[in-house]
Every structure is written in C-alpha cells, then in structure tokens.
Amino acid sequence: MIIYIMIIRQFFIPGIAHSSYLLGGVSSCMIIDPARDPDIYLHAAEEEGFQIIGILETHLHADFISGHCDLHEITGAPIYAPKSAACEFPHIPVHEGSTIPLDDCSISVIETPGHTPEHVSYVVTHLSRGDEPVALFPGDTLFVGDVGRPDLFPGRAHELAAALYDSLHKKILKLPDHCEVYPAHGAGSFCGRSLSAKRSTTIGYERRFNEVLQIQDKETFIDKLTKNMPPSPDHFSRCSDMNRRGPTLLSHLPPAKPISPRTGKEILQEEAAGVLDTRRYDAFGSSHIPASWNIDHEINFSTFAGWVIPPDMKILLALHHPHEITKVLPMLHRVGIDQIIGYIDGGVAGWALAGNALDHVRTISVHELKSWINAEKDLIILDVRTGGEYAGYHIPGSVNIHWPDLRHRYSELPHNKEIIVMCATGARSSIACSILKRNGFSQIINVAGGYSGWIAAGYS
Template sequence: MIIQQFFTKKIAHSSYFLGGDKTCAIIDPRRDADIYIEVAREMGTRITHILETHLHADFISGHMDLAQKTGATIYGPRSANYDFDYVPLSEGDSFELEDMIIKVLETPGHTPEHISYVITDMSRGKEPVALFCGDTLFVGDVGRPDLFPGRAEELASKLYDSLHNKIMELPDTCEIYPAHGAGSLCGRAMAAKRTSTIGYEKKFNYALNLNDRKKFIDSLTHGMPGAPDHFGRCTFINKQGPLKIIDLPPLKELEPFEFSSLAADTSTFVLDVRNFEAFGGQHIPGAYSIDIDSNFPTFSGWLLPPEKDILLVSEGYEQAVEASIQLRRVGLDRIYGYLVGGMYAWVTAGLPTGHVPQLSSHELHQRVMQGNVTVLVDVRSVSEYDNFHLHNAVNIPVADLRKRYVELDPAKETILICGSGQRSSMGASLLKQKSFEKLFNVAGGMRGYAAAGFGPECPLCALPWASFPVKSNMQ
C-alpha cells in the first residue's frame, strides 16, 4: 500500500494517491487533475477508482476531468445524489483495491452527506491502518458544521456522533488523512501538520476533548470565521458535475483598445492579479485588485461576480495562465482573456489609469502621532483586529466592504490597512468602484508596522497563511 499526499497551497486542500502494485485510487482530487495521472504513470499503476468524501464547498473537484481522462469509476456518498453516473456508497459498504479493503463510514456533520473511507491493508493484518476523513476530522480541529443555514446545531450534533461513535473507535495507530490543512476555512484552527493518527488527535485535538455534547455544539456554532460566497456555488457545481477543463474556451490575447472596449461592457469586469504595489502605481479604472501572491483563489471566489466575464491584467502570459488555473479551482470559469503587454501597453496606448498611493509604516505612524488620520479602516478579520489594532481604527473585513462601504464617507481621506497590504489593496479597489478617491494603502500592513517597532507583533499576521482570515485559538 502506497499513500501520497498532494497539497494545493492557498486553498490548503489535500488530495491523495492510494496505490497498490498495479492499480490505484485518487481521493478528493483537485480540478487540474493531470498531476495524478503523472504520478500514477511514474508508479506504474492505473487509476481505477476516484473517491469523493463529500460535496466540497471551497473548491471544484476534479472527479469529472479525471474520470474522462482515465476511465476510472467515481465513488461517492449515496445521499449526495450526484447528477452524473457514480457508485453510491452508504454505511458499511466495502470494496477491494488489490490487498486493501476500503470500508465506508457515514460521517455527517461538516455536510449532511459526508462519508469517510477506512483502509485495511490485508497484507499486513486485519486492523484498519488509514482513514481518509475528508472534512470530518482535521489535525487539531474538526469540520465546521455551519455552512447550511438553519442547520448548524443539528449538524454539529451529528458531527459529535460521527467523531465519538465511529472515528474515535478506530485504533489509536490508525493514520488520518484529512482533506484540508492550516489556511482552509473549512475549519477554525487547523494545525500546520498535515497528517496525524487517531491516538494523537485524541490527546491533542481540542474538539475531541470536548466530551460534553452541548459544549461541543456551542464551540462549533459560535465565533466561526465567515464563509466565502463561493462555498454554496462550489457545492452545487460539484453535485451537478463541473464542466471539464478541456471544454472551456482558451485564454484570448487582447490588445489595449479591444480590452478597453470589452471592459466598458457591463457583462465583464477587470481583475488585476499583479502585486498590490503595482496596482497602486497604475491600474485600469474600476479594476478589482487581488494579488496573486495572496490567498488568491479564496478571495476571488469571495469577492468576484460569477455571472460576468473576466478580463485579466497580469505581468505576462504565464501569470495569466496561473491565475486562470486558480480561478477555475473556485468555479470562476468565465475567463475571457488577458491584456497583452500588461499596463505598459495600456499606458503607452494613452489610455486612462487610476492610482492608490502607498504609505510606509513610518509614514502611517507619523500621521497617527500627529493626529492626521481622518479615517483608518482595518480590513482584517474580527479575530485579527481583536488581537491588536491601531487606536481609532474601524474594523470592516474586506469582504464586508461590498455592503458596508456606506458606513464610510467618500469625501474623507481614508487609509486602509491589513496584515501585509494585500487585503487592503483589495479593499481599496472595492471602494474606488464606489467613487472613493482619497484612498491610501499601508504597504506592509500590521506586520510592517510591528517590524518597524511601532506596535506588538500580531501572531496571526505572521503566519504563512496570514492573508487568509482564519479564526485563531491563540487569543
């Protein structure tokens, strides 16, 4: 038995290769699925099984693409009622993959239809050795049960039963392979460690040590981070069966005047994926700024209108292609084309641009000390803001600016700050769409402010996934 993990950064998604000598299964594949075919070829195995644990909310699954390319059979929860051909699985069902027996546990809680796969390697013994638990159990955390309106307490109770009556009954030595790690919004406080064992989680997982059902439910139904807009869309797309990538139109190359004409149409919008400093220097008026070095797919799924065509501004073709891959991971398939020659071609064509002046930590501190800040908007999550924020800063998380911009006065000078400068640039682009012009972005954000010695270090901002507004247990 061979297990190999594939970790997709930014969406913090883990998928898996489960192989024997000649055949293998892929568990919870990502949409750009060629990576699994390449590894199977290297291993000398054939992909025969595609196993889905549940209807994923935060990304588009690659089950349809992988099945088309390999001829493998898709397996998934019976109660998911997929709109395509698959093998429906229920509690107690089992099947074989060479020397391995794969048994199904129904583990609802994160979602109503969730199942987990228990693996027994009969060449070693009769005791379960691995659990592919999807989003039921994570390292240091459990799946959030609040993604279905009005059902949070019901699903939290079911999650309690799934964990205590099924998963924790497995041997302590059984290895667990979850579908997400730190940085995902499918849980609240996942550890950076990507795999674990049942025994380790029994000892160190805070949720598994909440043995009182009511306390467990309360813990998972209060203070959870916000759920991005695309979570509901991805669930529906995965049930329906995503469009295959091969069937999507190619990325068009657009000259400045053609790009400008298309951008003026209400059926399109401009997405600038360059770093936030470049956006601040020159950008196309009305463009969204989502730095590709930030948690790009999640914020794109959260902030962008899915019903419109996307026009990309990038540093070049390769960056536009990478942006397209990440956009498709969250179900944003309407990518029309990119600006050939980037902003250099745009400005040399004599077309108009916008700007967002960038303030350094020192410039901000000087303004704060002199009382020259009219409005300071902290666009980080509530938990980050509560951990440490600047005096008189107003907290409006970046996604909330789409509606809460009415709380701000476009006539006043407004400075935006986040952990690094990325989310605040997103916020500036949203406000500019609402006719705010007196905007400044703090380059380096709270991390830079702390590094300059003007405030304590924010432990959340310093994390490698800090551009992702997760709820922390470090408070």
C-alpha cells in the same frame, strides 16, 4: 519473503490548503478527493506504474471545485460519491457498509455527517497484513488538531454539530490508535478553525492531543462548534452545488488568450465584464485599469478571488507577465471562476500605450501615517483585517470592516475624507482599496507594510 504493498501519495495545494491522495495497491490505485488538475494524478499513477480504477469523493466540497469529472473523462474510472449527495453526474453511490476492492486492500465506507450532511469517510484495510483498519480518509470530518466546521449550511449548524459529534465519537474514534489519518485539509483552510500544519496523523495522536476531541459533553461540543467561527468565503455557498451537478469539464473551457487593449476596452464598454489585476499592491497602486479588482496572485489568491469575483461575470486579467497565466488560470478554476476571456496584451503598460485611461491608489509608509496621526490630521483609519485580528491589536480610533464586507458596507464610510486602509501587510488592504474604488471612493490611501511594518517600526 512476503512483500506487502500499499502506497499513499499526498498532493497538497497551498492557499486552499487542500490535500488529495493516491491510494495504491499492487497494480491499481484510487484517487481520493481530487483537485481540478487531473495531470498531477495521471503523472503520479504513471510514475508508480498504477492504473487509476476509481475516484473517491468524501463529500461535496464547499471550498473548491473538485476534479472528479475531469479525471473520469480522461481515465474512464468510476466516481464513488455519497448516495445521500444525490449527484447528477454518472457515479457509483456509496453508503454505510459499502465496500470497494483495491487489489489486496479493502475500502469500507462509513457515513460521517457533520461538516456536510452527506459526508462519508473511507476506511482502508490491508488484507495482506490483517483485518484491522490501517488508514482513514476522513475528508473534512477530522483534521490534525481540529474537526470540520458544521456551520456552512444556514439554519442547520446545531443539527450538523450534533451529527459531527456522533460521527467522531461513535465511529471514527472506534478505530484503532495505530490507524493513520489523511485529512482533506491542513492549516490555512477555512473548513475548520485551527487546523495544524501537520498534514497527516493517527487516531491515537488525535485522541490524545486534539482539543476538540477532548470535549466529552455533547452540548458543550455543539456550543463550541457553532460560535465564533471564522467567516466563510462566498464561493462556499456555490461550490457544493457545482460539485453535485458536475463541474464544467476543463476540456470544454476556452483557452485564455492575449486580448489587445483596444479590444479589451470595447469588451469593458459593451459587455458585463470586469478586470482582475493580479499584480502586487505596489504595482497596482502605481497604475491600474479603472475599476479593477486587485488580488495579488502570490497570496491566498484562489480563496480571495472566490470570495469577491462574481462567478458569472466575464473577466479580463491584468498580469505582471504573460507567463503567469499558467499559474493564475488554474487557481481561478479551483473556485469556479471559469468565465475568463483572456488577459490584456502588454498588461497595464500596454493599456497605457494604447492611450487608455488609468487610475491609481496612493501608497504611504507607516512613518507617514504616524506623522499624520501625531498631527491630528482629519482622516479615517480603516482596518480591513478580521475581527479577531483587530481584537488582538489595532490603532486606537480605527474602524474595523473586514475587507470582503466592504462590498456591502462601503456606504458606512464618508466620501469627503481621506481613508487610510490597513491590513497586516498591504495586500488585503489593496483588495479593499480596489473595492472602494469600484464604489466611487477617490480619497483612498493604502499603507505599505501594514501592521507588520507598523510594529517593526516600533509603533504601538
């Protein structure tokens, strides 16, 4: 009896909704689009009894820092990357027609520009079974239920959308229906508009059910992919180049250590440093170190941090508990925030015990807000959700400014009125409150539960 061996293991990171893969043959494996966490691949390869012999990059990722260089440092495995990416680290450039052997499998390269100019996809043929492709690793070209967005490069959206149409219809959709598809992202990613929560698919399934692929007219396709796209976080504009140059190796980053409140205060007074408070909005509202950013590490932390935290600023962390550093630090590294000095020893409570000043954000319930509206209290309701969320439902008379935009649009708000800040839950509105506080606003009030609580309370 002949035993056919080909193993595919997926590694999914919530928040950034990133999928990477181990592709294994008989005794060797390749890692595809790795995250900046080499240990997960080392452990998986050891479990399967594989030697890692290659690291495949489909493109220069914009939404996260890749782990290709870290994995290469540890394993010595070569990095395969698109030739047109002009990567500055040691690698094997690949292009249309390149082939990479893996035991009894063959990996063919097809150039699939569109999401990015240099994008390639990897087509796997299991030679022991036949000569038809059995798996596709399309990176961000094709998702389950969607395709990659082509609007991340200023002034090139139309050009890249046209290239994406050709990549999909002239190459990817030429693969057989049974070919399995393993994309680099799922639902929750900003690399597309409406990705499915389903994490793998087939060419046949997408051919039948992917609405974007139903658009046969090229100009209609381009029009749909270049209008009304969701906003892209700030780190999208810098991660690609960091991945091209080769990110700083994790082994070269200093460890994040506890910093005494006294030393922390001196750092904040003497250096261009800031505080990132990773606690929930209720804890942050009660008391926090003045001028802190607040991003709850239990929500979409990596993306939100990459959106607003300056990557070159030295950062002190204010944690709920010191053991959270092992979770928070990798999430910051994923989006290139590497200048982490350490965390305040004792947290905000320790800061207060050292006699340092504190600030706070008043928090109210949806019932209190409703009573103020009924009483026609002179206030501003600031809705910091996306424009799409706001269009779906909002409190009449509220002002909509997406929370990251407050860094630049805070001047549109008055300092002499109470500003009631709302999002869907209270978490994003707390980020907004921290941004406004950093820009000199004092009459800021967060609404606990946000619109979820508002609707649950029966208000409309």
